[in-house]
Amino acid sequence: MSAAKTVDAGAPAVVPAPSADAGTRTPVRRRRRRRNAPIPLRLTAHVLLIGGAVVALAPFVWMVATSFKQPQDVFTPTPHLLPTDARTGQWAGTFANYLQVLDLGGFAVALLNSVIVAVVLIPGKLLLDALAAYAFARIPFPGRNALFLVVLATIMVPGIALLIPKVFVTQELGMGDSLTGVIVPSLVSAFDIFLLRQFFLTLPGELEEAATIDGAGRLRIFWSVALPLAKPALAVVTITSFIFHWNELLWPLVILSDQDKYTLPLALQALAAGRVAQPHLVMAGAVIAVMPVVGIFLVFQRRILDGIQLTGLKS
Amino acid sequence: MNGVRPGSRHRRRRDALAGLAFTAPAMLHTLVFMLVPAGAALYFSFTEWDMISPARWVGLRNYREILFDSDLYPDFWKSIRVTALYALLSVPASLVTGFVQAYLIDLLRRGQAFYRLVLYLPVITAEAAVAAIWKWLYDPRFGLVNAGLGVLGVRGPDWLGTPGVVVPALALIAAWQSGTAMLIFLAGLKGIPRTYYEAAEVDGANRWQQLGRITLPLLRPTTFYLVVTGVIAALQVFGIVYVLFGGNAGPERSGLSYVLHLYLFGYRNGAMGAASAMSVVLFVTVLLVTVAQFRLIPRQYEG
Numbered sequence: 001m002s003a004a005k006t007v008d009a010g011a012p013a014v015v016p017a018p019s020a021d022a023g024t025r026t027p028v029r030r031r032r033r034r035r036n037a038p039i040p041l042r043l044t045a046h047v048l049l050i051g052g053a054v055v056a057l058a059p060f061v062w063m064v065a066t067s068f069k070q071p072q073d074v075f076t077p078t079p080h081l082l083p084t085d086a087r088t089g090q091w092a093g094t095f096a097n098y099l100q101v102l103d104l105g106g107f108a109v110a111l112l113n114s115v116i117v118a119v120v121l122i123p124g125k126l127l128l129d130a131l132a133a134y135a136f137a138r139i140p141f142p143g144r145n146a147l148f149l150v151v152l153a154t155i156m157v158p159g160i161a162l163l164i165p166k167v168f169v170t171q172e173l174g175m176g177d178s179l180t181g182v183i184v185p186s187l188v189s190a191f192d193i194f195l196l197r198q199f200f201l202t203l204p205g206e207l208e209e210a211a212t213i214d215g216a217g218r219l220r221i222f223w224s225v226a227l228p229l230a231k232p233a234l235a236v237v238t239i240t241s242f243i244f245h246w247n248e249l250l251w252p253l254v255i256l257s258d259q260d261k262y263t264l265p266l267a268l269q270a271l272a273a274g275r276v277a278q279p280h281l282v283m284a285g286a287v288i289a290v291m292p293v294v295g296i297f298l299v300f301q302r303r304i305l306d307g308i309q310l311t312g313l314k315s
Numbered sequence: 316m317n318g319v320r321p322g323s324r325h326r327r328r329r330d331a332l333a334g335l336a337f338t339a340p341a342m343l344h345t346l347v348f349m350l351v352p353a354g355a356a357l358y359f360s361f362t363e364w365d366m367i368s369p370a371r372w373v374g375l376r377n378y379r380e381i382l383f384d385s386d387l388y389p390d391f392w393k394s395i396r397v398t399a400l401y402a403l404l405s406v407p408a409s410l411v412t413g414f415v416q417a418y419l420i421d422l423l424r425r426g427q428a429f430y431r432l433v434l435y436l437p438v439i440t441a442e443a444a445v446a447a448i449w450k451w452l453y454d455p456r457f458g459l460v461n462a463g464l465g466v467l468g469v470r471g472p473d474w475l476g477t478p479g480v481v482v483p484a485l486a487l488i489a490a491w492q493s494g495t496a497m498l499i500f501l502a503g504l505k506g507i508p509r510t511y512y513e514a515a516e517v518d519g520a521n522r523w524q525q526l527g528r529i530t531l532p533l534l535r536p537t538t539f540y541l542v543v544t545g546v547i548a549a550l551q552v553f554g555i556v557y558v559l560f561g562g563n564a565g566p567e568r569s570g571l572s573y574v575l576h577l578y579l580f581g582y583r584n585g586a587m588g589a590a591s592a593m594s595v596v597l598f599v600t601v602l603l604v605t606v607a608q609f610r611l612i613p614r615q616y617e618g
Binding site: 036037041042045046048049052053055056057058059060062063066074075076077078079128129131132134135136139140141142143144147150151154156157158160161162163164165166168169170173185187188190193217218219222243246247249250253254264265266268269271272273277279282283285286289290293294297298301302305308309 | 327329330331332333334335337338340341342344345347348349350351352353354355356359366415416419420422423424426428429430431432433434435436437439440441442443444446447448449450451452454456457459462491495498499501502522547550551553554557558561574577578581582587590591594595597598601602605
């Protein structure tokens with residue numbers, strides 16, 4: 001679902017302010033001088049939040065710990081954090097679960113499929129969404145408002161309600177049970193068009209005027225002037241789209257049946273659904289599925305969190 | 316030659332062409348993958364259709380059957396009850412957790428970024444992985460949750476194996492994923508002008524009074540936004556129950572969410588007409604929930 005835009009009473013509903021140099025850290029929100037809470041209160045807050053952080057992280061720690069355990073060391077009456085031999089207490093960590101999952105569990109293939117989907121889908125989506133958003137924001141043309149209204153209306157439609165006919169259309173177009181069928185129907189996001197349009201609206205018009213006088217056409221202006229300026233907004237869309245599509249389960253699930261085309265969430269689902277409980281394998285698979293997103297999140301955390309805070313989240 | 320003034324007819328024509336060309340791919344895509352499916356969903360809901368042989372028009376029969384024929388669709392109302400209960404428990408769970416987290420974080424001078432980061436981590440984790448991890452955490456004998464309760468002297472239930480416990484267990488997972496609410500509340504808190512608190516302090520209001528009289532009332536638009544989006548998302552819960560329970564939908568089908576039910580009927584049983592009718596019902600419900608919530612809350616703030 002996607003949602004309305006802003007929550008912050010004062011702030012405008014746009015992605016981080018345009019800055020020519022995306023590398024330097026621009027303080028996007030001006031920090032209001034804080035009213036200092038008394039020290040005992042701050043300490044209490046820290047204690048409670050550390051508790052919260054432990055609860056938030058424990059499942060991940062347990063996932064990683066289990067993924068390195070040998071099968072016979074997994075089921076212990078008292079939980080052991082480190083992968084040790086259940087009887088002797090000796091170190092017994094192993095990479096075998098990962099190798100087994102990658103090979104027999106099909107995770108190597110699934111990883112490749114997920115990468116293919118991300119590498120094709122994200123740039124394609126950025127281009128189509130940005131083109132449309134730019135036109136909606138900067139080019140006066142007949143029917144613009146009507147078309148934009150259609151885009152806005154589709155934001156409101158819960159995706160699941162259209163699932164069945166969407167599968168049907170995708171199959172009719174000859175894209176059933178293929179990665180193309182995973183990618184193509186997701187190539188345009190109304191929410192991202194809306195977001196990028198809001199950003200393009202904030203660009204100063206003088207740059208375009210100057211480029212026009214130099215004889216540049218609209219496409220040229222879009223590519224050489226508008227897109228480079230839109231880097232901060234494009235970054236937010238890129239990262240949130242990557243996280244969303246990397247994690248997506250339902251659409252690949254309904255469009256794919258051939259196991260060799262499974263993406264990571266599907267492979268993980270298939271593994272977890274196994275009749276025999278094999279937490280050591282499932283957790284190794286979960287680590288493989290989760291790691292890229294966590295890595296990207298840690299690297300770009302500031303940008304992601306600020307972006308989500310300012311735009312509301314599509315989930 | 317090119318002596319045309321900007322704003323001339325020539326330029327307007329070129330703009331019209333450029334505008335249509337730029338939006339054409341996105342609009343074509345919207346037509347094929349949104350508008351046509353929307354029309355088709357409505358059409359197929361009035362037909363009997365298994366996706367192989369051609370659809371046959373049956374009028375309102377699908378709607379009548381899913382709503383009232385408990386022999387053909389014994390679990391339809393059950394799935395609605397499961398979903399409603401899930402929304403009722405999971406939305407407050409994640410909102411309250413998220414608010415407390417945001418309020419505490421906002422008190423700090425240092426470490427805000429760290430807590431924000433850590434508490435958001437569960438949100439960016441794939442549903443399939445979340446379900447896989449929690450299935451293992453909730454394991455009645457070897458899971459971390461019951462081991463932790465054991466330390467406190469509490470004998471934990473079989474979380475995913477006891478019908479009455481399944482939805483509360485799902486709501487706990489939602490509380491664990493409170494990062495979205497935390498983040499949005501935090502933005503809301505930072506948007507409250509500092510002068511309000513200063514004035515309250517001058518008047519001798521303590522922290523609790525400030526919380527009740529200033530913070531919470533001023534966060535109502537934020538809360539409202541989170542309730543609406545949270546309920547809409549909860550009505551569509553699928554991935555987590557599917558990975559946890561598969562086609563069984565848990566003990567006594569206690570994890571049978573509306574969308575899981577829809578999925579099982581459409582894709583496992585090939586009853587596409589009925590599944591389309593369920594989709595339309597879902598769509599109308601989401602719409603009604605949105606409208607109702609906008610109506611219930613007086614429009615005194617401009618968000």
